[in-house]
Amino acid sequence: MKNFDFCTDIPTLGEAKIISPLKKHTKPGEPEKRFISDDARVIVDVQINRLESDLKKNSSFDQAGPREKIYFDPSKLKCAIVTCGGLCPGLNDIIRSIVLELYHIYNVKTIYGIKHGLQGFIPDFQHDVMNLNPDSVSGIQNTGGSILGSSRGTQDIGMIVDCLERMTIGILFMVGGDGTLMASKRIVEEIEQRNLKISVIGIPKTIDNDIYLVSRSFGFDTAVDVATLAIKGAHNEAIAYPNGIGLVKLMGRHSGFLAATAALAQQDANFVLIPEVDISLDGKNGFLQALENRILHRKHAVVIVAEGAGQKLFDKQQKKFDPSGNIVLQDIGLFLKEKISQWFKAKNIPISLKYIDPSYIIRSLPANANDSVFCGFLGRDAVHAGMAGKTKLLISFWNNHYVHVPMDAASGKRKNLDPQGKLWQSILEATGQDTFFTD
Ligand SMILES: Nc1ncnc2c1ncn2[C@@H]1O[C@H](COP(=O)(O)OP(=O)(O)O)[C@@H](O)[C@H]1O
Ligand SMILES: O=P(O)(O)OC[C@H]1O[C@](O)(COP(=O)(O)O)[C@@H](O)[C@@H]1O
């Protein structure tokens, strides 16, 4: 059993003394089932063995949801929302659900939208602030992207907190991925240093689904849905031509969750290449030989490659980083396209290779129905946590429950696909591909 070794306690800004406005939804005399007690916990690891020593190591998260007493006075509270990093289906659903919950349920009428990620806090960029209310978020769930825009690039943390102070913000909702989480943690630390009463609530966003202690991030389900269309197209192209090969590149900088899940959703793939499993191209046990065998045997093949796969295949070069500090990857899709063409040319085997890269289409579309529902839960629970005066936390879906994950526990780590786990083993069974393409 895995030993999750971290503190699951959530800091609070102070004692919650104000009766929640949600109270009016409960009939007098009826039990207060609506509210979540601070004692309600969700066990981190549900897989236990009989050893008592292991049981003792189990930790638990705060259950998310409305508290009977809240910390902030709604009539005086100002909130801000910011979306950072790569686009992801569902960003607008999250914004809308936070705004509607604050406005209608908690009666918070001052909600600002910070434009273009962290840049929006920095005066030099001169991005206007948006006033968010039910009118300005009406219908936004039907469009992709983020109405607030986004950006990459580190900004001065002191200047961000200066801006929060100037705007007298009480709760800041930060929607973003691993990078945003690092930034939020540093913002909270600066807030603590200055002894301010500002809550920072993170909502994990990424189509890569690789945030630590988050079972599923919003947008992932939609990304899998859309990726299946690309795989279907690749398969149709492959079977239409003699020795047809459909090669699909999917996003996934460090984790192959999208590539692997999409391959299982649309079972046309014969090879799935992910960052977590090394590949070798040449030699009798290499990927190219396996692909040749498949073509000779079945006359068509579909290959899915995650963008972070096979990075060791490239000549060592000076590492490059994007403005946020993320490593800029070599293009494995185009590289494979070239290598496959060269291999079959050298063998004098004619092929028809079609390369499909749907990356930016996938992440910029609106959320599907399932993700929209999910975003609604995440947004509402983010508001409940902030209103209760909790801070330095992420709203996460874990063991089928919505929970508060401390930023300290989740930041700086990443969730990876386990090559020994069920997902990857299912890929091996569904595709029949070898575990490792090594000599
Ligand atoms: N260690 C860090 N300290 C401060 N800001 C950071 C840090 N890491 C990332 N950021 C900032 O957080 C924002 C989002 O990060 P990024 O990696 O682009 O996207 P994501 O949050 O989706 O991973 C960017 O503006 C980035 O510069
Ligand atoms: O937006 P860019 O700079 O092209 O970066 C692409 C990367 O962004 C993502 O779409 C999302 O990454 P983040 O969630 O960390 O922002 C990755 O899948 C992909 O590797």
Ligand SMILES: [Mg+2]
């Ligand atoms: Mg990231």
